[in-house]
Amino acid sequence: MYPIVTITDQCRKCYSCVRSCPVKAIKVEKSYTEIIPERCIGCGNCLSNCPQHAKVISDNVTVSEALLTSGEPVIAVLGCSFPAFFHYCSPGQLSAGLRQLGFAEVHEGASGVELIADEYKNAISNANLPLISSHCPAVVDLVERHYPQLIENMVGVVTHMVAMGRYLKHVLGDHVKVVYISSCIAGKFEVQAEQTKGAVDVLLTYRELESIFKERGIDLTALEEEPYDGREPHMGRVFSLSQGSFQAFGINPDPLDTDIVTAEGEVNVMGIIKDLAAGRISPKLVDLRFCYDGCIGGPGRNRELTEFSRRNMVISHFRREIPYRLAPHYQKDWQIDFSRTFSDKYAKLPTPKGGDVKKILQATNKFTQKDELNCRTCGYRTCREYAVAVFQGLADLEMCLPHNLQQLEEERGRLIQKYELAKRELDREYGDEFIVGSDSQTLDALDQIKQVGPTPTTVLIRGESGTGKELAARAIHRYSKRNDKPLVTVNCTTITDSLLESELFGHKKGSFTGAITEKKGLFEAADGGTIFLDEIGDITPKLQAELLRVLDLGEVRPVGGTVARRVDVRLIAATNKSLEDGVRDGWFREDLYYRLNVFSITMPPLRERVESIPQLAHHFLEKARNKLNKHIIGIEERAINAMVKYPWPGNIREMQNVIERAAVLTHDDIVKLGNLPLAFAESYADEGEDVIDLRSFKKEREPHVLRVEKKLIQRYLADAGGNVSKAAQLANIPRRTFYRLLAKHGLKGRTIRAREGEEE
Numbered sequence: 001m002y003p004i005v006t007i008t009d010q011c012r013k014c015y016s017c018v019r020s021c022p023v024k025a026i027k028v029e030k031s032y033t034e035i036i037p038e039r040c041i042g043c044g045n046c047l048s049n050c051p052q053h054a055k056v057i058s059d060n061v062t063v064s065e066a067l068l069t070s071g072e073p074v075i076a077v078l079g080c081s082f083p084a085f086f087h088y089c090s091p092g093q094l095s096a097g098l099r100q101l102g103f104a105e106v107h108e109g110a111s112g113v114e115l116i117a118d119e120y121k122n123a124i125s126n127a128n129l130p131l132i133s134s135h136c137p138a139v140v141d142l143v144e145r146h147y148p149q150l151i152e153n154m155v156g157v158v159t160h161m162v163a164m165g166r167y168l169k170h171v172l173g174d175h176v177k178v179v180y181i182s183s184c185i186a187g188k189f190e191v192q193a194e195q196t197k198g199a200v201d202v203l204l205t206y207r208e209l210e211s212i213f214k215e216r217g218i219d220l221t222a223l224e225e226e227p228y229d230g231r232e233p234h235m236g237r238v239f240s241l242s243q244g245s246f247q248a249f250g251i252n253p254d255p256l257d258t259d260i261v262t263a264e265g266e267v268n269v270m271g272i273i274k275d276l277a278a279g280r281i282s283p284k285l286v287d288l289r290f291c292y293d294g295c296i297g298g299p300g301r302n303r304e305l306t307e308f309s310r311r312n313m314v315i316s317h318f319r320r321e322i323p324y325r326l327a328p329h330y331q332k333d334w335q336i337d338f339s340r341t342f343s344d345k346y347a348k349l350p351t352p353k354g355g356d357v358k359k360i361l362q363a364t365n366k367f368t369q370k371d372e373l374n375c376r377t378c379g380y381r382t383c384r385e386y387a388v389a390v391f392q393g394l395a396d397l398e399m400c401l402p403h404n405l406q407q408l409e410e411e412r413g414r415l416i417q418k419y420e421l422a423k424r425e426l427d428r429e430y431g432d433e434f435i436v437g438s439d440s441q442t443l444d445a446l447d448q449i450k451q452v453g454p455t456p457t458t459v460l461i462r463g464e465s466g467t468g469k470e471l472a473a474r475a476i477h478r479y480s481k482r483n484d485k486p487l488v489t490v491n492c493t494t495i496t497d498s499l500l501e502s503e504l505f506g507h508k509k510g511s512f513t514g515a516i517t518e519k520k521g522l523f524e525a526a527d528g529g530t531i532f533l534d535e536i537g538d539i540t541p542k543l544q545a546e547l548l549r550v551l552d553l554g555e556v557r558p559v560g561g562t563v564a565r566r567v568d569v570r571l572i573a574a575t576n577k578s579l580e581d582g583v584r585d586g587w588f589r590e591d592l593y594y595r596l597n598v599f600s601i602t603m604p605p606l607r608e609r610v611e612s613i614p615q616l617a618h619h620f621l622e623k624a625r626n627k628l629n630k631h632i633i634g635i636e637e638r639a640i641n642a643m644v645k646y647p648w649p650g651n652i653r654e655m656q657n658v659i660e661r662a663a664v665l666t667h668d669d670i671v672k673l674g675n676l677p678l679a680f681a682e683s684y685a686d687e688g689e690d691v692i693d694l695r696s697f698k699k700e701r702e703p704h705v706l707r708v709e710k711k712l713i714q715r716y717l718a719d720a721g722g723n724v725s726k727a728a729q730l731a732n733i734p735r736r737t738f739y740r741l742l743a744k745h746g747l748k749g750r751t752i753r754a755r756e757g758e759e760e
């Protein structure tokens, strides 16, 4: 298993890992970043720098526990920096705790350092090339994966960890299992590496070990001290300190000696490696450690302590007397092979051509050198490095912050424009409009609206389609104490069920395909105000249950989320269905029905508002006049009477449309009966009251119809270039009929274009 894992849900793509990765071993995916194992050197920077803790060490606790119950002897080896982590107990107590966990023996990794000290001394004295120390696994990976030309410079000796593993298995037999406990993450890579595999079975971090103690309820400070096993180390104990390796290996360089160079920390190490690769320096030995402050600064270090106190703890451990069980087989001088080889693991990435980089730069608005800000927010040092990474598939175009900001700004402008248009549209539809009507049913509804408006009560508005339910909801909100807060209206039938759920309650990132970011729901958008759910009778049982939860608990739970959020929203629902039937037939929850039906208002259909028709007609004329920007002063009496007589259905929109159409058609400043659809005049006539002369109506209408007909014929002919057959085809009428119409209006084919003006 790969030692570092990304919890994809937790990653927020802040690019901290990209920024902190010295070898750019991070690939940016759509909604998270991922480590590229072939490039990773295990330095652990991405773990320490991830603010969301989305990069974690793969769990070795379970494997260790499995080893401990396998029946084979398991040996614990404590890394050299352990005193700087387990500072709250004595080394003897830690040994006792490990034995309680089932470890057969407890060793200090520091003795592994002493095992390889002679190998180091030999390598240095026989060197004919600048040597690079190989005791830091991150440095080994850096060379193998990124600077393979330096492989021949590596000291061909294993790390003290692997040395300990080889030693223990040599002395005790291959059946024993070795668990190395350390602050080093790169060591986890080394355990699995081809050349060093098999020596150590599991690398456990100090923190993982601590979690096992906690899990088992072992309080180290309460334990009786127990001795350590194996060879008691001496100078090996200072190995984890800055420059401690030379002291541990018994090499005493002159501080002014430029032949032996030592460097710690990413920047220094990378600098020296680059110098060596470029042949700029040629010392005898470079002793490198990727972590600042040496191994006591490892990624799994105890972060509560300063470097100074960590150092002091290691030094006082070095000076301390520690109980040791000196078994004779550990006192013997065994001949063990501590050598190792290295392999070229360089993973070549595609190289862009000049034009490729330019294209990518241009895609993020960088056309001149001045546009290349090199701001580093994407994690790359320069815009060009970033463009290369995009080409290589490591980075994506979204990562350029200045470009993103500009795009967002443009998008914001577009959204504002869209919002303004939608708002204007809504204002035109509802505006500051109040409910118009003087019939008793409308007046009753109005009374109820005024009464319930200022209360927090949930309201259910019933009525056929187009009877003013939304208008009523808006009026309730306007009369409420929440009228300075938003009124969010949702039509439950216009979006699919699954989308409606996420629209209403929001969703967490990754909760369904396409949910690439977290989104707040409309309930949260309406917080403090009112939400109007139109067509509530159409929602699914699942949504009904969720809605009931919101009403009962006052909290919403986003799709894919576990944590609920409190909201203060007043609910107004509307339906044109009978929810009572729904409860009876099982498609609407009874408990929700009672929760909604606290206060119900019924909006009457237009056919039951006959008394209000004249008032409504004038109201809609006013709306049409504003919309069309046309000078119309009123509606003639006959037209009003015809509308009163007309058998309207329930939908008030129909009346609104009839009046708008009439306002379009009228040539005068008054809407006349003739401007209404013929059915009005006919139903008016059928009533036998105020009979109008239909013949004279037809006479009055005829010239208008003829004029429109002639214009249409002329347009078809013009579109067909004067070709009558084609014009008839366009008009979708038989050619003969078209000829007849031409004759009727005194028009001719072919010549029509030239005579168009004349014909007008």
Ligand SMILES: Nc1ncnc2c1ncn2[C@@H]1O[C@H](COP(=O)(O)OP(=O)(O)OP(=O)(O)O)[C@@H](O)[C@H]1O
Residues within 6 Å of the ligand: 429, 430, 433, 434, 435, 436, 437, 442, 463, 464, 465, 466, 467, 468, 469, 470, 471, 472, 534, 576, 619, 652, 653, 656
């Ligand atoms: N009493 C009224 N006074 C003024 N205008 C009204 C009245 N009733 C309805 N309208 C107008 O009729 C149109 C339809 O009203 P509204 O959208 O409120 O109806 P609805 O019942 O919510 O419709 P649906 O069932 O289709 O959602 C709107 O333009 C509204 O302004």
